[in-house]
Structure formats: structure tokens, C-alpha cells
Amino acid sequence: IYDNPRQGYINQVQVGAMTACQRAGYHLVVEEMRCGERDLDARIAEFISAGQLDGVVLSPPCSDSQVMMAALKEARIPFVRIAPYEFLDEAPYVYMDDYGAAYEVTQHLLAMGHRDIAFIQGPRSHAAAAERHRGFVAAMEEHGGNLRSEWIVPGGFDARSGMAAGEELLATTPRPTAIFAGNDDMAIGAMAAAFREGLALP
Secondary structure, rough: OOOOOHHHHHHHHHHHHHHHHHHOOOOOOOOEEOOOOHHHHHHHHHHHHOOOOEEEEEEEHHHOOOOHHHHHHHOOEEEEEOOOOOOOOOOOEEEOOOHHHHHHHHHHHHHHOOOOOOEEEEOOHHHHHHHHHHHHHHHHOOOOOOOHHHHHEEEOOOOOHHHHHHHHHHHHOOOOEEEEEEEHHHHHHHHHHHHHHHOOOO
């Protein structure tokens, strides 16, 4: 179950899940659900009753949905969560350290001599976006980065929002010397904005 249709992310998750299912003799069924929708409890109940599910993988932000977890528990369907941030004792999960990763990326840019670093945030519905922003800010504050509010702009974890954010950042005076995008799709968009400006990127 997913609520993050960004191809750069969900395609890799689905291929990995499909490969693991095939090896174990299972078939993967993919279902998109909006975790914030009003009739989520009805949607998940319909999904559960429609098929004989042996297990469910909840990807973020669905991995923090209490409604989904409660419905799966009631139906006695085992589930695993990808990158949850709340209720960590509810079920098995896998995750990465978003704060630490963002801190390291920012530290790397600072070590290269950049001080004027911009940041493109992900959507507020994703806890990982907040953790990446927190890691960025911590590294900038601890290692002498030039934190400017106009260099922290919102994005939607997709290339289009990354391009819009990149265009906005490159229109500021002075410009940042580096841009840290909160995910790969937004980075691709920001790179496209830079190319349009005639900038050569490493």
C-alpha cells in the first residue's frame, strides 16, 4: 500500500517487494491509498475483503496510519512498515536515519567549501522530510553554514516542484552556491533549472 506516487521512489520499492515476493512464492498486489482521506477505514476494509492477503507492506506516509494498522490487526493480517516515525512497537519495520543522512550530506557540502547552501524541503505529510530538514539545519548551525530563510523552499518530492524550487532559488540575490534537495526527484528538477540558467553541474 502506498501514498507516494513519485516514480523515482515507489518504482524501486515495488520492484524490490516484487522480487522478494517472487522468491518466496507470492504475488505482489499494489494499491494506492490516500492516508489522509476521510473514508480510509472503508477503503482499507474493502481492500482487505477483496483479496486473500498473506501480508501487507506499508510505505510512507501510510506506515504511520493508525487506521490502517488497526484494520490489519483486526483482520489478523501481518504487516511490515517502511520508515515509520510513530508507534514503533506496533509492528516490524525497516528504516534509514534521515536526520543523520541529511546531516552528512550537508557536512560534505560544507567540507567542500560551500557556506551558502539552499535546501528544498519535502511535503509536510512525510515525516522523513522533516527529519532531513532538521539534519540540514543542525549541520549548517554546527559547522558555520549561512542559514537564510529565503534559501529554504518547499517541494513536493517530485521533479516539477524541484524545478520550481530551483528556479526560485537561482533567482535570489545572492544565489546559493549549492542546493540540497530533499529527494532524488526534486534534485533532478533543480538540476534542470540550473541547466536552463546555463550552469554546469558536477
